[in-house]
Amino acid sequence: MRAEIQDGIAIAAAGLGKRYGEQWALRDFDLEVPAGSVLGLLGHNGAGKTTAIRILTTLAQPTAGGASVAGCDVVAEPAPVRERIGLTSQAATVDGLLSASGNLEMIGRLYHLPRRVARERAAELLERLRLADTGDKLVRDFSGGMRRRLDLAASLVAAPPVLFLDEPTTGLDPESRNELWALLRTLVDDGTTVLLTTQYLEEADQLADRIVLLDHGEIAATGTPAQLKARHGGERIAVSVPAEAQLEVAAGALERVAAGAAEIDAEAALVSAPASESTRLIEVVRALDEAGVDATDVHRREATLDDVFLAITRSSERKEVPTQ
């Protein structure tokens, strides 16, 4: 591990907050990310994920609280922080009028690498991200996926000990996404600390050692993927219905026999509810049939992060209703 990361904590935040006007985009944000681990910051659009990343990467000033990255305070000593981080933002941050290698060399120079080293690094990263064939092409002619990969390469130029990735796989095809995941795993094996935001629960499940779930700017839950699943689910019974109109009826029928409140996932035409040891599938099918629900699939499964996510963000919506 690198000397500058003390006590094994690569990213720390305490009471971090950011207010725009009257609106808190992020509030009471506490975080401790051990060096060499992956933290997944999970949440809907506008939950505060990007705000957190912008503060931790010195792009935005916090309104409250403080944070340190790689042992340096993000407000008091932004310069050493910038030397130790790599950032891939949501928006493309590469120059369309430069070649891929031109972009990486320029970034290497701005990290104050000697020209020769910057050139070698650029070639190495292009090779690693399967962009070597297109290294001399103008980036404006790149596909969205190639741009994303180049963006990631750009954040790796200085082999930074701490890496921030804001929705790194958005817009990538499944193959590129799997490659990126594999690459991130090698980086983490080499000791890199990664903080990534994502809207994809599968991504957090696959990559993150710990997850922080953000909802309306506040932390709604933290834990390992397994802990979150256990805390908010355990086993569940899932029912698929052929038409959206049957969702509510199916939820009602399921709740009568299941061990808790049912969640509706309208997009997937799916209703699920926690199951206990004594919940029997035959009873579920009977209840559904009595309610006139024409279920296309009924099965028992382990809770997924989707369930956790839905359960937590739903309950916060319910809490908000009376105040609005």
Add this chain to the structure above:
Amino acid sequence: MTATTLPRTAAGPARLRWLLADSATIAGRSFAHIRQIPEKLFDVTLQPLMFVLLFSFVFGEVIAVPGGGDYKEYLIGGILVQTLAFGMMGPGVSMATDLGEGILDRFRSLPMLRPAFLLGHLTAEFAASVLAVAIMVLTGLIVGWRTDSSPAEAIGGFALTALLAVTTLWLGTLIGVIARSPDVVQGIAFLVIFPLTFIATTFVPITGLPDGLRQFAEYNPVSAWAAGLRTLFGNPTATPADAAWPLAHPVLSSVLWCVAILAVVVPLTLHAYRRRTTG
């Protein structure tokens, strides 16, 4: 992956060295853009060439310079000012473009020194201005323009040209930083540059202007700059005997205008730039 040891944050001379190196890297980026889109240089290459030729051959024969002298000799001072004024669009457009895209987030997350972004931009744009001035001077020499002053005065003329270039580049940068998009920059620049350069001594002597316009022209900094350059190059100025103070003392008032504009525009630009780039 090879471990890359980063240089530690430094102070003093190393800081200055890095500021220069970072600015050079950013300027290099602008030059690389020009290699990709050579049309970017039209306004500082073909346009001045065209203006010198058009005005000297179309107006040259019909416009008499009051107090005597050749119109081509009179013209160059004005065209230099006009071209440098249009030169503010370069930094304006490139700054507005960069600020509208995500690339600035990338730069701001890097350990490059903060002022290097603006400095690099200005360096590249200044190089473009030097190219424009060189083209105009050469074209001028071909059509018959000559300096008729001491070498020291002529050098002073080029020094004033450089000061004026810096002034307009900062003005353009300010417009670029406050504009919402590159198109807005072009709009603002045209609205400002056209009236200012035409209601002035730029192309025609102001003696024939109606009341009101003539007073505007006499106090217009563009008139002072054109007359200042003409004076230093030893070209006819056609300044009326009863001209207002700025036009009667064109070299001094030119420098004062530049200093005054820079004194306002530089801090304003830095303030607006900081506001736009720190959230």
